[in-house]
Amino acid sequence: MAFKRTYKFAFLSSLLLSFLACLILFGLDSYFNITLPLNYFLIFFISFLMLSLLIIQNRVQQFIYKKVQKIYDNVSLLDVSDVDKRAMTSDMDTLSKKVNEFAEGKRLEIETLQVREAYRREFLGNISHELKTPLFTIQGYILTLLEGAAKDKELRTKYLKRADIGVERLIYIIKDLDMIAKLESGDLNLKSETIDVVSLIKDSFELLEIKAKKNDITLTFDKNYDIPILVKGDKERIEQVLINLIINSIKYGVRGGVTTISIANFSINQIVINVKDNGEGISEAHIPRLFERFYRIERSRSREQGGSGLGLAIVKHIVESHKQQVFVKSTLGKGSAFSFTLKKVI
Ligand SMILES: Nc1ncnc2c1ncn2[C@@H]1O[C@H](COP(=O)(O)OP(=O)(O)O)[C@@H](O)[C@H]1O
Ligand SMILES: [Mg+2]
The missing domain is CATH 1.10.287.130 (Signal transduction histidine kinase, dimerisation/phosphotransfer (DHp) domain)
Structure with missing residues (x-):
């Protein structure tokens, strides 16, 4: 055990010293022609051994403690005062474990x-x-x-x-x-406004009407939403999310295609807005990376459609800074559905 190692070291050292001291004493003894009784030697040996054991053990402990303290200070592993002096000096395993943890x-x-x-x-x-x-x-x-x-x-x-x-x-x-x-x-300064998503979606449809017409895409709701649906959030940013998703559905849609938006309950205090198209779709391999900045699918029409590859990254950022979630479901050749949740006003 590591605990015993310093004692063993101190004991062997003091044993050696005591022998040497006795040897010197014996030498002096015969040089000056004094004959001391054997008892005298024995008592001298034992007391020398005890004293040196005490001193060496203490000094070694002191020395190790200082060194270890320095290491602890340097690597700022933990507060030195937290450590039991005795445990630290003798328990080298703990120290090396701590150092390893630190290195890791x-x-x-x-x-x-x-x-x-x-x-x-x-x-x-x-x-x-x-x-x-x-x-x-x-x-x-x-x-x-x-x-x-x-x-x-x-x-x-x-x-x-x-x-x-x-x-x-x-x-x-x-x-x-x-x-x-x-x-x-992070200096987004999100506002917390009460927004009617139904009219917000209608506004976005209006804004993108010409673009949609150019690509022969119809923008529509899945059903009539007669009454306002109120949510909390930053109106401008949420509109940006909608616009980015609708633009994608137009850009990656097929001619004569339809983009359908639906609003549904998601949880007690959340709604989910779904933007669905029947366009080119996305193969499964690309889905996990879709929301990365600049990520664009090489083989899709994205090159000729000239975007920045940032649209979905922005969508994710805005939705997540509202502490909400964004989802995607897509089948290659069939179409895609992007949805995101929003906090309801109850
Ligand atoms: N509705 C969609 N249908 C098919 N592919 C899509 C759709 N939305 C996004 N994508 C794919 O995801 C990529 C990333 O989209 P986005 O971040 O908006 O960048 P951008 O539109 O500028 O290329 C697009 O390049 C496209 O390949
Ligand atoms: Mg885009």
């Missing part, structure tokens, strides 16, 4: 930092990639115009219009980035 904690901390660093790098890479595409498109049109296309009136208008679409795309991405940054830094 540090290892985890470093791992998290590394993951975060990789994430940050990926994030920056994604931003520049997303910005580059529209920027180069715009530059391409401007260069063509400068090289002479500007003289042709028809071409001029056509290229300027295309450049304008690129600029709009840039603005769209930057707005999304701005929103993500605000959401992540």
Whole structure:
């Protein structure tokens, strides 16, 4: 046992010292020609042994304690005053266990930092990639115009219009980035308003009517909601959630498709809003990553549909900052349903 180790050490050391002391005494004895009785030696030996044992044991303990205290202080494992002096000096197992725990904690901390660093790098890479595409498109049109296309009136208008679409795309991405940054830094300042979701959905439908018509998509409720359904939340943000989900259903829908919104009870104090489409759907493999920033499905129409890949990340952020949940259900080729809960006003 570790407990006995220091005693054993002290005992052996004092035994050695006592022998040496006796040997010196014996040497002096014969040098000065004094003959001391054997009893005298015995008493000397025993008292020397006891004294040195006491001193060594104490000194060793003191020494270890100081060293250990230093280690504890350095690694700030725990408050030194919490530790029993005797237990700490003799129980090396506890100490090494604590140090190991500490090292493990540090290892985890470093791992998290590394993951975060990789994430940050990926994030920056994604931003520049997303910005580059529209920027180069715009530059391409401007260069063509400068090289002479500007003289042709028809071409001029056509290229300027295309450049304008690129600029709009840039603005769209930057707005999304701005929103993500605000959401992540936490200075969102969510308002707590009483909102009628029925009229909020109607407003969003109206706002996106032209876009939906362009893609030949019908926006509709699953049934008539005659009376207002009141919830608590930040109106502007919740409208943003609705708009993002409806826009997705338009962008990834099929021509002649339908986007249906339903409102239902979810729990005693929650409702759930469901945005369902009969569009291209999402394969199961992509679903877990869908809400990540910049995540877009390569094979879907997302590339030509030019979004930022931030829409669903924003949706998740807003819903979760309301302490609510968001769900997705989708079948490839059949359609998708995104839903989120909201707190009822009762
Ligand atoms: N209703 C939907 N139907 C099919 N795919 C969808 C739908 N909503 C989102 N997706 C897929 O999820 C990806 C991420 O969506 P989102 O975060 O809104 O980014 P964005 O729309 O800018 O590409 C989209 O690129 C698309 O592939
Ligand atoms: Mg989107």
